[in-house]
Amino acid sequence: MKILKTTFVLVMIAFLSAFTLKVDKESYKIGDKVEDFSLKNIDNKMVSLSDYKNVKGFVIIFTCNTCPYSVANEDRIIALDKKYKEKGFPVIAINPNDPVAVPDDSFAKMKDRANEKGFTFPYLLDVGQKVYPKFGATKIPHVYIVTKNDMKVKYIGAIDNSSRNPDKVTEKYVENALDALLKGDEIQKKETRAIGCTIKVQ
Amino acid sequence: MYFYRMKTKLLIGCLLLAFIVSCKKETTNSVAKKTEQISNISLKSYSYDELKPLLEKKDNKTYVVNFWATWCAPCVKELPYFEKINKEYASKNVEVLLVSLDFPRQVEKKLIPFIQKRNLQSKVVLLDDVNEDVWIKDIDSTWSGAIPITIIYNKDQRKFYEQSFTYESLETELNKFIN
Incomplete structure (x- = not known):
């Protein structure tokens, strides 16, 4: 039994780690115009940015089921959607991991996770991993704020300044950026970084 | 078999305890003994x-x-x-x-x-x-x-x-x- 377990773990490790990162060098920077996408949501419907008629913009968050840093941020992502959806900036979550590389990030498991946590926003699978390289997401979670009128990227980075411990947050980057956009002010911190998981490809 | 397991558990328990104790010691000691x-x-x-x-x-x-x-x-x-x-x-x-x-x-x-x-x-x-x-x-x-x-x-x-x-x-x- 023990041998079986050990073998299984070893196989899993070898399997999960045999992948490298692919990111477009031409990925979006602050001020770049984003191309619309069409990805399948966990309710089986396709979602595009152009489907949203009465919004000011989008909080696009690359995240997944399995990355501990993503899991640690789930409640914060739900809170962001609740607070800013009605102000015109809904959250759109995208899982960029290849489900073959990470079975627990499969479409079925995404549905389970969203139900468990009560996601209030679309949770899309980046089938074929075509969308995340355009954004230049290098890790998860990775947030992009896009304004609807010009479809331009206004913020790239972390949710706040303490990804590992929500009790120690002293600066809420995404909220500050959204508040600035809503007021028509300049965003103070347009790019921030946080530790995250690499995006898994085959 | 059962005893063997108990023993293992006990051993792990002891190790952990020893470990926690040694950790606590470390934090109370100051940085001075880095090479220890x-x-x-x-x-x-x-x-x-x-x-x-x-x-x-x-x-x-x-x-x-x-x-x-x-x-x-x-x-x-x-x-x-x-x-x-x-x-x-x-x-x-x-x-x-x-x-x-x-x-x-x-x-x-x-x-x-x-x-x-x-x-x-x-x-x-x-x-x-x-x-x-x-x-x-x-x-x-x-x-x-x-x-x-x-x-x-x-x-x-x-x-x-x-x-x-x-x-x-x-x-x-x-x-x-x-x-």
């Missing part, structure tokens, strides 16, 4: 300000610093290569430092058992600091925040690698520093 023991069970938690001096020592050694976490599969895969470097290059004045980015509240549940199970010989420290945005950029302006990353440095040169290594590629890079 570089065994796999002395695990210290650092803020970035405390860690920074370990990333820019100006002595005669070459340092290989790897940022990793138990939950990061590519990191776990390459750990044995860093262990091997630590062992085989010790005589060539090379020292490996493993900086864990595990969740502080999972140190006792995950990180310490991992270190024990793998019998890690390189020095392991925990980096527990908010304001990742500040220290990620300070460590390297190009670092996206994904791990693993590795820094190889000595008093003459420093290089940052946001990538995974094989033993061969790690050894090749290291040799650029010591030859």
